Amino acid sequence: MGKFGKEFIKGLIITNPVFVLVLGLCPLLAISTSIDNALGMSLAVLIVLLGSNAIIAAIRRFIPNIVRIPIFIVVIATMVTIVNLTFHANFPDLYESLGIYLPLVVVNCIVLARAEAFASKNPIVHSIADALGMSVGFMLALLMISFLRQVPGTGSLSVFGFHFFTLPVLGKNPIAIFILPYGAFLVIALLMALFRRTGVMKL
Amino acid sequence: MNELITIFLGLVLINNFLLVRFLGLCSFIGVSTKLSNAVSMGVAVTFVMALASVVTWIIRHFILIPFNIEYMNIIVYILVIASLVQIVELFIKRTNITLYFAFGIYLPLVTVNCAVLGVTLINATENYSFLGSVAAALGGGLGYTLIMAMMSGIREKLELANTPETMKGTPIAFILAMLLGLAFVGFVGMI
Numbered sequence: 001m002g003k004f005g006k007e008f009i010k011g012l013i014i015t016n017p018v019f020v021l022v023l024g025l026c027p028l029l030a031i032s033t034s035i036d037n038a039l040g041m042s043l044a045v046l047i048v049l050l051g052s053n054a055i056i057a058a059i060r061r062f063i064p065n066i067v068r069i070p071i072f073i074v075v076i077a078t079m080v081t082i083v084n085l086t087f088h089a090n091f092p093d094l095y096e097s098l099g100i101y102l103p104l105v106v107v108n109c110i111v112l113a114r115a116e117a118f119a120s121k122n123p124i125v126h127s128i129a130d131a132l133g134m135s136v137g138f139m140l141a142l143l144m145i146s147f148l149r150q151v152p153g154t155g156s157l158s159v160f161g162f163h164f165f166t167l168p169v170l171g172k173n174p175i176a177i178f179i180l181p182y183g184a185f186l187v188i189a190l191l192m193a194l195f196r197r198t199g200v201m202k203l
Numbered sequence: 204m205n206e207l208i209t210i211f212l213g214l215v216l217i218n219n220f221l222l223v224r225f226l227g228l229c230s231f232i233g234v235s236t237k238l239s240n241a242v243s244m245g246v247a248v249t250f251v252m253a254l255a256s257v258v259t260w261i262i263r264h265f266i267l268i269p270f271n272i273e274y275m276n277i278i279v280y281i282l283v284i285a286s287l288v289q290i291v292e293l294f295i296k297r298t299n300i301t302l303y304f305a306f307g308i309y310l311p312l313v314t315v316n317c318a319v320l321g322v323t324l325i326n327a328t329e330n331y332s333f334l335g336s337v338a339a340a341l342g343g344g345l346g347y348t349l350i351m352a353m354m355s356g357i358r359e360k361l362e363l364a365n366t367p368e369t370m371k372g373t374p375i376a377f378i379l380a381m382l383l384g385l386a387f388v389g390f391v392g393m394i
Contacts, residue, residue, distance in 0.1 A: 022229075022232060022233075023229065025225070025229055026225045026226055026317040027225075029225045030224065030225040069285075069314075070282075073281055073282075073285060073314075074278065074282070077278040077281050077282075078278065080277055081274065081275070081277050081278060084274075085274060100324045100325060100328060103320075103324055104226075104317050104320060104321060106277055106281050106320060107281070107315050107316070107317045107320050108317075109229050109315060112315060181222065181223045181224075182222075182381045182384040182385050182388075183381075185377045185378070185384065186378070186381045188377055189370075189373075189374040189381070192373060192374045192377070193374040197369045
């Protein structure tokens with residue numbers, strides 16, 4: 001496994017952006033009401049992070065140190081605008097349900113943190129690996145949380161209109177708190193405690 | 204006038220930025236460990252939010268809409284916020300050095316606070332009037348400060364409590380946020 005593989009793997013578990021670094025919480029908790037939204041948000045973060053990490057790594061030698069943060073923000077905002085317009089044109093339903101959280105990827109701490117901590121110091125290939133690892137780590141966390149919210153909260157599981165199963169009792173009487181905003185806090189708190197208990201991740 | 208009060212109270216109590224819309228959570232978990240820090244952060248966020256709402260409203264209605272370049276709003280808003288934070292920082296440094304040191308690191312951190320960009324985007328999507336945008340900014344900021352203060356007060360007490368080892372730190376903070384959120388459900392239906 002070369003350096004590329006190492007940079008990719010580390011984002012999945014060792015420095016998982018959500019559970020270990022506690023970054024990017026706003027979209028994570030707001031969007032995790034259904035798996036559809038989770039997939040859409042992960043795709044958006046993947047495109048933005050790949051683009052911004054690659055561009056910033058490519059121009060890192062020309063950026064004066066003192067104005068680096070504004071430059072990073074402009075690069076990221078450009079990528080987010082591109083994603084925003086693409087989603088609006090091609091997936092109007094997803095665009096509607098993501099709402100203001102799609103443009104808010106600009107201030108998602110994961111993107112800026114990776115630009116500052118990694119892409120501004122490393123060559124393009126490694127930065128791309130880092131972006132892939134971080135966004136897959138983000139996607140895993142987001143899918144886990146939205147699965148744990150959607151199943152008890154609606155009593156059934158369906159992804160993009162494709163119906164998987166309906167639970168026997170919960171299907172008629174779903175536990176609505178999991179879909180409500182407060183359920184998000186409960187699920188992420190219990191997941192973090194579980195990971196710490198089992199020692200999967202160093203928190 | 205009625206509409207302004209509805210926007211304001213709605214954002215303070217019902218659609219609270221932290222508890223319901225999840226805007227500004229990073230600072231919520233990171234900064235809310237001491238009451239004084241939490242209040243400084245809340246004041247800084249409210250101030251920048253109000254300024255940013257005014258400036259972005261003017262830009263939106265006199266530049267973006269007339270020239271039909273509304274799709275540029277994300278880039279424009281984030282640049283406005285970043286430069287406002289710089290200007291406010293310089294201004295406070297020149298005029299009130301004690302306040303400058305009281306804010307410390309929290310003022311630059313406001314730039315990447317989702318709540319500030321969030322309120323400007325909400326103003327744009329809901330198409331609030333000028334006074335409406337200001338009411339939304341003040342309401343959002345006050346709601347943010349209120350929850351930050353409550354949360355840090357509870358976390359200060361919690362330091363002394365016997366929390367289970369696995370729940371210490373961030374997990375218990377999330378549980379507290381859930382309980383605060385449930386308490387605030389009581390306000391739904393008031394307006």
